[in-house]
Every structure is written in C-alpha cells, then in structure tokens.
Amino acid sequence: MRIATSALAVALAAGMSIPAAAQEEKGPLQVKLLGTAVLVDGKITDVRTDTVGLPANTQTSANNNVVPTVAIEYFFNDNLSLETICCVTQHDVDGVTGLPGAELVSDARLIPATFTLKYHINTDGGIKPYVGAGPAYFIFFDEDPGAATVALGVTDFDLSDELGFALQAGVDIPVGKNGASVSLDAKRYFIDTDATWSIGGAPVIETTHKLDPWVLSAGIAYRF
Template sequence: MRTPTAVFTTAILGLALSQAAMAYQEGDFIVRAGAATVSPNEDSGNVKLGGTKTDMTVGADSNTQLGLTGTYMLTDHIGIGLLAATPFEHTLSLKNGGNLDGSLADVKHLPPTLTLQYYFNDTAADLQPYVGAGVNYTTFFDEEFSSKHKSANFNDLKLKDSWGVAFEAGVDYKLTDNLLVNASVWYIDIDTEASFKVGNTKAKVDVELDPWVYMVGLGYKF
C-alpha cells in the first residue's frame, strides 16, 4: 500500500511529464511562506540508566509552525533552496516506564535545510514541479522536563544537534506573473542522543526522529 507521500510525489512527477510550467529563469529568486508541519517517524533505542539498558523508550508528537523557503535559480532548471521556520516544539513521551509513562519533556528545535533543486519545465504555463536533495542541520534547545518527571528528580536534559541528508518534492502553481501557490514535502534524516540524569544517575537514549515535513503556502517570484 503506497503512503500519501509516495502518492504525492508520483503525482508531481506525472504533472512534470504532462504539463507545461511557469517560466523560471536563471537569476530568479522565489520566496514562499505557509504552514509547515513536522511529523516525526521516530525509532527509539532503549533508555540506558547508569549504563544499564531498560525497557523504556521515547516518542515525539507532531508540530506546525510558520515555514519559510527561498530558492535562487542558478539556471533555468536548477536552483538552490533553503527551508527555514519559526521554532518547532515537540512533546517527548516516555513508554514502558510504569507510572512515569506519558509526557516526559518539551523540546524546541530549528531544522534549516539546504537543497539543490531541479525544476522540470520551462515553458510559459502555470505549473512548475520540482525535486531536490541536500543536507539538514537540526539544533535543539529549551529542553524542559514535565512537572511529573521533575518531581521524580529527572534533571539536566540535553539533546545533541544533528546533521543528515534531506530529500524534497514540491509544485508551484502560478496565480499571476509573480504570485504562486506551493505544496511541498521533505524527508529529513534527524538522529539525536538525549542525555539526562535521574537524581545523580546518568541516563541516555538514542532517537531517530526522521520526520516528514509538509508545507502549503503562498510564494512570490522576483
């Protein structure tokens, strides 16, 4: 069974083959803004407490913020794209921890992503599909345990920053010569290690977040 993202990507590629596109030219700059949702596809290791492996794992919920992207066209078909956003905030949850299960901590992050993009079409019509690949850097900050876990003496939470590959697919649809509507999706490789203490005992857990990022918004071509 194909995922919604696979269907979306297939549709974009099909449109690229069947439609003419909004004319993008070397030197054009396109900015886009809209709602961006980070939906983690996490795979957690087991929490190690004092060096001993436990049954506890962690999860993360989704979050939506203002997404911003910019593209500079190096040629009529190739551009450099940057994904930025206001800080995303996720609630980490603890699993298999008995009465400690549930909301564990709140964490903020920024995931700037740089990609090399390919735009399929160059004729003066309304549609411009594209794909891209590049690199992501995610920095975590404002890590804070829930009140329940603070009272259980959980403290000193830190998440390591992450470097990883990123892939994207999107489509612009021209509303005027300069104004456009955009829909896009990214898959981003984000791996981190969360370290903390329970009392004075050190603990850590490895988490692969690997989110899908979805964005719908408006854009303007300069």
C-alpha cells in the first residue's frame, strides 16, 4: 500500500505540471453508467465471542453480486481527476466449512462510499489508461440474521461500518469526438467488518470478516 501511495504522489506532481492549454481541451466533468460485479471474500479472521459452540473449523464466504453503478468524476486537468461512485450491493454470508451451507447473514445491503484520486496517461490514439487510489467507507444497512442463526434463537444482527482503502486501474476508450467513451475499471478494496449476532440484546457470536472485494465495472462515459 505504501508503494501505491508513493506512486500516486508522483502522478499527482506530474499531473499538476501539465500546461494550462492541455487542461482546457475538454470539460471538467465526466459521468459513467456502469455494470459492476462485486466479488467479496467474507471469510472469518477472528472469533471474539462464541457462546453457542461453533465447530472449530467454521469458515464463511459471502456471495457475489452484479449491480448498476454511477461514477462521477471531476478533472482538475487532462491528467488528474477525483472520482466517486454510487451503488448499493446486497450479500448473504453462508458457512463453507464447519457449518456447510448454513445461512448466517441474510440480505446485508452495502454502500461502498469511495473517493479515488486518478492519474490518466495520455496516448497518441486517444485511449486513456489510468490508475488511482483513495479512501473507502463501507456502510451496512438492513442486514438480518440468516435462517441458521434464527433457528438458534438469534433476534438481532449487525455489521460494523468501516473505513478502508481502494486501489484502482482502468481505461477510457473514446467513441467519436463528442466526449463519449467506453470505460473498463477494476478496484480492489482492503477492508474488514465486525459481525455481531445477539439474543435479547446480548451478543452470542462476534466475529471479524475479511471483505477485500474486487469491484469490476464496464460501461459508457460522457465528459462535458
């Protein structure tokens, strides 16, 4: 992560040195409409509370999801931009060992609030690869205990909102000369969450889960 941050700092310095004439070639705002695959890990990395006696080898996995995404990007110049994304993705968490097939988390909804500072590489053909990095804050809501835990008497469930980091790479491929592009994008997040299952307000299972999703997107962009 330190290497990626240093590389981004170099890109920032290079982007600030672009002549003003080059910065004014296009409008500063770009909007992208994307189809996005969210590929989440979900495995347990720590068990802090277990009063129900989980099997010693219990491990979990979260399901993947495909959702529509909107990305809004502001260009400081033709090489340097700041991007944020808007989407809501939904995931279940099931047992894979110890409790194979058991539904532990049902329909957890996630907003991956993300800002990335991006450096775009100019090429003679107009195709613009880019790299980026920035903070991400995962906000969970409407999460419910899975059927397997409800059968144990669980009445409440919570996933903690958490701050993490994202790395990004992609390419914008111009289509014509009206500011439209085809966009391909990949992000890798580094973030965990704490899960708490409770009975009558008292925690009976508390675990930490590695999320670290790959977020892969493709769609269209328009800069104006």
